[in-house]
Amino acid sequence: MSEFMDIITASNLTYGQKLIHLAQAAENAEHPIPTTPEYDWFFERDAICDMHEGNAPYRPRYICCDMERFARQGSDFLRLDAPDNLDDLLMNLQILYQNVPSVTGRPVYVGQLDRVFDPFLDGLSDEEILPKFKRFLNYIDRTVASGYCHANLGPEDTRAGRLLLQADAEVQNAVPNFTLKYDPEVTPDDFARLALKTSMACANPAYANDRLLRDTYPLAANGPKDAYTVVSCYNVLPVRGGAYCLDRVKLSQLADLATSVDHFMNELLPNATGALLEYMDARIKFLVEDSNFFQTSFLVREGLIERERFVGMFGMIGMHECIEKLMGPGHVYGTDPEANDLADEIMTKMCEQVLAWDAPYSEAGGGKYMMHAQAGFGDQMSSTPGVRIRVGSEPEVFWDHIRHCARMHRFFTAGVSDIFPVEPTAANNLDALLDVVKGAFAVDDKYLSFYPSDSDLVRITGFLVKRSEMEKFARGEAVLADTSHDGEGNWRANDLADRKVRLG
């Protein structure tokens, strides 16, 4: 059977999922982006990877609309008046979401919801608002149905933020993910404790170090008070913009090609990095110059996105295995000082090369590509996400683990993250969790997330799935959220159930 017929006749895909797969297969029948022999050589050896973004990009990978602007102005194209009450706002947003594409075909960003909602709550009681928020969250979960979808909160304490946390704990959904932008100077402890209580109830929100991230991009003219937002598996991107693409060097596979550390450092690493940079240039030029997306999208016309606020993400994955292959079994990444120093050297070298490269159409990135610690998606055998320490090799003491994370986080501007399952009883001592977040951010950790080790909602690479849904898919049944497909393979391939439980 052809690839198309395999999709058409599949028994474990929903109608919507088949439609997406068929569209991907059709896109991949075209090959408009030129590649260099060097790129092809590394690509065939799986040392660089295009993230299955599709051969002919006709929409950016991630779009982060200025939802606050949308809430103020409505939309000519969608024939929506500016809302003057919460019900109209929620309906307008639901309609907009159906019209925001991404690499998954569905929105990866639904807004900095506390700021979007807060101006619309006057005159409504909490009892009136909560059911509306819960319906809205369920709408996103059941229609977007992709764990890469993301909402943001904070760092300020708002009534809308509090009610959203309460609603999220009650609905127990995998979609959307929430990130709390946290700054101890701005976020009151009381609000942070409510967020942590929510994380212990439904694995959301995760925590972004606002102090370190807020200056990543220039502010949008007359735009939101933050220039950045966090979407998908913790990509830090310009709001009113987004990411053209995310491509990656698979260090784990690149190390297989090395005859020595010198060969790796002086030939393979610069050559693979250079080949990927050239490929990203070509990809972005096709999207901007040929696909007509930015020329025709109403999102651009109505000021919800600006082409100048898109960036390309240069990703990497598999540091743990890379170090293992280069140094041998005696040097375990994460705990061995020499292993950690080599990882540092690799990242320093890669970043220097990426930052020396003039990226096309990257105004918001200062003319450069942004570094991202890519966390994987599907099966992902033998490649630990980004610069994370492999499951089973975590340092004994949690504090050593976090210090290692913080050391490696400094290389990444467009997202890097860690995931920690914690003792369920930590819910009884939220101050302890708050101390962990404060301590981590004080040592310049950029992003972390928790989930209780006995939770049905679990994090895979960053995205959230329900264990019970993965089990269903593993039995051959169709499930609504296709991130359960990615999650199921990844969960098993990377022994994610064996992540070291912290705070025990």
Place this chain on the structure above:
Amino acid sequence: MELTAPVNKIIPFSLVDGPGSRCSVFLQGCNIACAYCHNPETQNLCLGCGLCVDQCPAGALSRRDGHVRWDKDACVQCDTCIHVCPHKASPKIERLTPDEVFEIVHSYQPFIRGITVSGGECMLHPEWMRALFALCRKAGLGTLIDSNGCVPFTQHDELLDVTDGVMLDVKAWDDEVFRHLTGHGNDTVKENLAHLARRDKIEELRIVVVPGWNDPEATIMGIADVLGDKVRTTTLKLIKFRHFGVVGELAGSPSPSDEHMAELEGLARTSGFEDVQIR
């Protein structure tokens, strides 16, 4: 001689030894012997009998000059030595100075807000704790004592000056009941309760409820009487006895029922406690 204390272990993170994220330091040796002790191996100091030496599968123990030596690096933490010890002791003890312990806990900053010293009975080492706490305070770390209250705090006001609070275990109220449970009288516990309340140094009070072994009703009312007005602002934890780790008569004993715990909570609230937690 340099001031040292026998350290059983230092836990970099504890959820249950006071507010927030804390490092817990456990000292070896206790002055009483509770029937429900959950860490019986911390009760006594090693006598040097050497019974454990031959049993160690890792060869981490040796006997020299009448003492058992422990090779920390060779140890595989199987706890065989603890299981074979007839004296409720452990050979895996390090004698550390306040400076040495401070260096360890300081390395856990900024992830912890303070330390809690526990035991055994840590009040057997008040001067050592005072030195450690002074160092912690200077570094911005909080300081808590977890005690059975059988050493008089009235004689250690200078220690209390550098202590944020005491987590006091009030095991029973009637002296006979207390004696049966611990082998020791409880006059000092009651004096400490009053003294610590006067000095506003009670972090929390605990009662472990052991059916048939103690008198939690009398204890709740007795404490309330001693505390007077301060009962409203004092945290009381009512802890269900659980047999894990317990050896001797109470090994395998049942836990109190949820109904009984709820009744006790009700009694505590009518006695004036506003912060009552069941664990």
